[in-house]
Amino acid sequence: MAQTRTGRPRRARDSLSRELIVAAAEAVVQRQGLDRLTFQAIGDELDAHPTSIYRHFRDKDELFLALIDTLRARSYSGAMTETDDWMADLRNQAHLIHDHYMRYPEFALQMALRRPTDFMSVEFTIGALRRGGYDAESAALYARALGQLVRSAASIQAALTAIPEEQRDADDLTWEKDYRKLDPESHPNIAWVGSHLPGIRDPRGWETALDLLLESIERHAPNRR
Amino acid sequence: MAQTRTGRPRRARDSLSRELIVAAAEAVVQRQGLDRLTFQAIGDELDAHPTSIYRHFRDKDELFLALIDTLRARSYSGAMTETDDWMADLRNQAHLIHDHYMRYPEFALQMALRRPTDFMSVEFTIGALRRGGYDAESAALYARALGQLVRSAASIQAALTAIPEEQRDADDLTWEKDYRKLDPESHPNIAWVGSHLPGIRDPRGWETALDLLLESIERHAPNRR
DNA sequence: ACCTGAACACCGTTCAAGT
DNA sequence: ACCTGAACACCGTTCAAGT
Numbered sequence: 001m002a003q004t005r006t007g008r009p010r011r012a013r014d015s016l017s018r019e020l021i022v023a024a025a026e027a028v029v030q031r032q033g034l035d036r037l038t039f040q041a042i043g044d045e046l047d048a049h050p051t052s053i054y055r056h057f058r059d060k061d062e063l064f065l066a067l068i069d070t071l072r073a074r075s076y077s078g079a080m081t082e083t084d085d086w087m088a089d090l091r092n093q094a095h096l097i098h099d100h101y102m103r104y105p106e107f108a109l110q111m112a113l114r115r116p117t118d119f120m121s122v123e124f125t126i127g128a129l130r131r132g133g134y135d136a137e138s139a140a141l142y143a144r145a146l147g148q149l150v151r152s153a154a155s156i157q158a159a160l161t162a163i164p165e166e167q168r169d170a171d172d173l174t175w176e177k178d179y180r181k182l183d184p185e186s187h188p189n190i191a192w193v194g195s196h197l198p199g200i201r202d203p204r205g206w207e208t209a210l211d212l213l214l215e216s217i218e219r220h221a222p223n224r225r
Numbered sequence: 226m227a228q229t230r231t232g233r234p235r236r237a238r239d240s241l242s243r244e245l246i247v248a249a250a251e252a253v254v255q256r257q258g259l260d261r262l263t264f265q266a267i268g269d270e271l272d273a274h275p276t277s278i279y280r281h282f283r284d285k286d287e288l289f290l291a292l293i294d295t296l297r298a299r300s301y302s303g304a305m306t307e308t309d310d311w312m313a314d315l316r317n318q319a320h321l322i323h324d325h326y327m328r329y330p331e332f333a334l335q336m337a338l339r340r341p342t343d344f345m346s347v348e349f350t351i352g353a354l355r356r357g358g359y360d361a362e363s364a365a366l367y368a369r370a371l372g373q374l375v376r377s378a379a380s381i382q383a384a385l386t387a388i389p390e391e392q393r394d395a396d397d398l399t400w401e402k403d404y405r406k407l408d409p410e411s412h413p414n415i416a417w418v419g420s421h422l423p424g425i426r427d428p429r430g431w432e433t434a435l436d437l438l439l440e441s442i443e444r445h446a447p448n449r450r
Numbered sequence: 451a452c453c454t455g456a457a458c459a460c461c462g463t464t465c466a467a468g469t
Numbered sequence: 470a471c472c473t474g475a476a477c478a479c480c481g482t483t484c485a486a487g488t
Binding site: 052 | 451452453454455
């Protein structure tokens, strides 16, 4: 492994920047995974000394948030435009957010926790509900309900796909293979549905929850399609 | 700080156990937080050498999962019993799970990711849907949809409350205070709802999403109340 | 002013040594 | 067999030294 080898060719003055460092950090995660995101690895990627990063970021957390913000801007920049179908707008907005988390599964949890919302998507969602005829109070409440559902479900589902192989063996996910071996006496209902139960990573769970939620939102709307 | 001080009084043989170590680990987290959960801290709590834990757990991950399983058993043991109101059963089950995550917010994410389900709650949920008249395929699908929504929303919301103080300042949560200062020209809909928008940690978001989802589930049920 | 080198405190883990 | 002590590799961070 590459150590902090002394005597490296000195980098040119001002050849580093926040943008370069963030790009190197993303490359490290993409190639080696999030738990390999260290100052050492970023330094190797940049051919720079690990501690040179401290000139541009206060600490690792600040660098990490900058990386997350870069990814978010990439997914959302100029993404949504209103149509004359406010329900379709809500659904497309939900899928846009879901796709963003699934695109960067290693960051999904931290994105949901530390960048839980942004003005643009809230603005868009409230606008759609407003065109559905909702008053301000209901539109605000439903926008939050929808936003929290989408963000939570997407980030957890994405994170599930990013669990390291070594950890999966220790997890309950074996149940996907074994639940049919359960005693039908003590678990008659699971036995009853048999093979119909979707696996824990099956996207139909999320899609169904979104369908049911949107269905209620449409039913309550003064301006139904 | 207590170091690995040499010359500690030797612990009696077989005086350690998985149960004792797990209890000590929980005490450490409760008193000092999850990022202070180290072998050193657990050793201090037990008055034992940090590495003595390796005789009882393969590694830190195995200890951590054992701790999570202990907490889950505490919350769910003999928790739910069927009533003659299957819709109320679904709602109570959802609140039970939500309360479990909110009770242990520091563990919420890992509980949702590494112990995403258990037989008992799935069995109970399918049973309720079955009494609602659903066929096996629909009951299985809706049980998954409901389970994923509840688990995801509860774990993310709980984790939001457990973010360390030092990190919050760097987060977008400041928007709760500042979103009304947005330019009404570029964000007319946010300006329109004004103070009606619930904060990011407001429980009404989750409650509303659950209400809307359950409403649809009842509407589709062959046996409506 | 920006980058490098060395050092520090801390962490999980391994392994030989005690009893 | 179970607990202890010492050591190892690795990590984020600080700070003085180079240029």
